[in-house]
Amino acid sequence: MNSYDVQISDVWKRKDSGGVRRSRPYRLRWKVGGQPFELYYRTKALANSDRARLVHAANAGEPFDTETGRPVTEARTLNMPTWYEHARDYVAMKWPRAAAKTRRSMVEALVVITPVLTKQVKGRPPAAVLRRALYLYGLNPRRWDEEVPAPEAKALDWLARASLPLDALANAATARRALDACAVRLDGKAAAATTVARKRAVFYNALGYAVEREQLSANPIDKIDWKAPQVASAVDRRTVANPDQVAKILDGVRSLGKPGLRLLAFYACIYYTGARPSEVAYLKRSDCRLPATGWGRVTYVETQPRAGGHWTDDGSPREVRGLKHRPRKETREVPAPPELVALLREHIDREGVAADGRLFRSARGNPVSDSVYDRLWKKARKQAFTAEQVASPLARRPYDLRHAAASLWLNAGVSPTRVARRLGHSVEVLLRVYANCVDGDEELMNQRIGQALTGRGVTAALDQAAEGIAEGRNRAGGTAGADDLAEGA
Known part of the structure; x- marks a missing residue:
């Protein structure tokens, strides 16, 4: 709490002697908001100098901190944490409400920034050890109570001593060093635009938290002429496959034998319903209406993105989440054309379902992993496409089937409102992302x-x-x- 009610007494010399009183005989007393404070000094000059600072601050109209008795600017400096301490506080504040993948992304950004914001202190550990120590222990609240292995413990001890004070980032050159670190990969090459934007956002928000806690007067990034590379918001039209090309890839998947047949309907769901792969991976039989003929319906309920056991609350590699950008219990219903209905019925007859009702699983019954369906997709793509098409961005990822679906619907004349509802987007996002995919009377x-x-x-x-x-x-x-x-x- 701050107060402008400041009363400062004259310096007074104690006449008694012995012990501490003999070594620091000069006393300065003052009150802030009625709360008394006093300090003792070795010489009268030191006492008068400190009194002059207090008087100058009071005459300048600066508020005083009622807990320390010092001017606010001075108290802030005395209590200023290091950047590393602040980064830990920031992570601890964000952790409870953040998704597992968001936690990992946040820590990855801070791991890049934190080693840069250090002083020249002897004993700097190897970069790889310092990054590992921060990633696994220093910036992971779940593991703060665990015993840290010796190499990582030594690295974190060095960092605690070498980390710059937080207010050092008010200097534009210091903050720029951290921004520059966000823009390069470990091998020194330029990082992808999306990576740079994500890390810059974490850094900006962390500094914003310091402003919120009144440890910085303003966010220093606002004063720096530094721009992250522009991130393309629209889908690259070259990635969008037409219906004939999609049919060829699905035929390629089918030609891969049992592994392909296990995931044929998985890819088909992405294309025919415009879903995200993570949504399709947890589609259950009870969420599908599959009539013998005609159109059916698929309801997407949840996702379980893989973030890694370091970042989930229970240590499991996956975290159960609601649909992306939607409230936890909100679902999304999408009509299923007869082609998809037939593929899903064929899949259920051949593969059955998992114990929890999931349609898609690995050979061992586990959830389908990203690496498995990505690897199989690449094989099918080589089977279906020419060498020139394989080298192109055309349908390079399973996720591109979602883009193909949106493009197909928009060009078929389906209203943007209905397309956005099927994709789980807002209309604004839909038009921004898929503007390049709409064909007109060219x-x-x-x-x-x-x-x-x-x-x-x-x-x-x-x-x-x-x-x-x-x-x-x-x-x-x-x-x-x-x-x-x-x-x-």
Whole structure:
């Protein structure tokens, strides 16, 4: 708590002697908000100097901290944590409400930033050891009570001594060092735009937390002319497969034998319902309506993204979550065309379902992992495409089937509102992401532009106007003049 009620007494020398009193005989007393404070000094000059600082701050109208008795700016400096201490506080604050993958992403960013914000202190550990120590122990609240192995413990001890004070980041050059670290990979090459943007966001939010706690007066990044590489928000049109190309890939999946047949309907669900792979992986039989003929319906209820045991609350590699960007209990129903209904019925007849009702699982009954369906997809893609297509971005990932579905629906004339509902997007996001995938009357537009460029369109319009005016004049017994022609044009 702060107060402007400050009363400062004169320096007074104690006349008694012995022990501490003899070594520090000069006493300064003052009150802040009625709360008394006192300090003792070796010399009168030191006491008067400190008193002068207090008087100057009080005369300047600076508030005083009622807990320490010092001017707020001075108290803030005395209590200033290091960047490493602040990073731990920030992670602890965010951890309870963050998803497992968000926790991992946040820590990955801080692991890159924290070693840069250090002083020159002897005994700096190897970079790999320091990163491992931060990733597994220093910035992971779940493991703060565990015993840290000796190499990592030594690295974290060094970091505690070497970490810069938090207020050092008010210096633009210091904050820029951390931003520059976000922009490069471990091998020194430029990081992907999405990676840079994500790490910068974590750094910015961590500094914002320092502002919230009144440890910094403003976020220093706001004053730095540093921009992350622009992240493309729209889907790359080259990745979007047309229905014939999708059919070829699914035929390629089928040709891979039992591993392919186990996941054929998995890929089909992504394409025919526009779902995310993580949503399809946990689709259950009870969430599907599969009639013998005609359209069916699929309801997506939850996802279980794999984040790793370090980041989940119970230590399991996966975390049960609601649908992305949706409240926990919200579901999404999507019509299933007859083609998908037939594939799902065929899959159930051949593979059955897991004990919990899941449609898709590995050979051992476990949830389908990202690496498995990615690896199988690459094999099927080589089977279905030409060498040129394989080298291109076309349908490079299973996720691109979702883009193909959105493109198909939009170009088929389905309203953006309904397409967004099926994808689980807002209309705004849909139009921003898939703007490049909507085909219009491009040939007709090119024809009109070509006519305008050659002048034929303008000339034809003038000729038509002139003929109409001349015909009218002839009927009226007159002759069209230049003014009439211009007016008609």
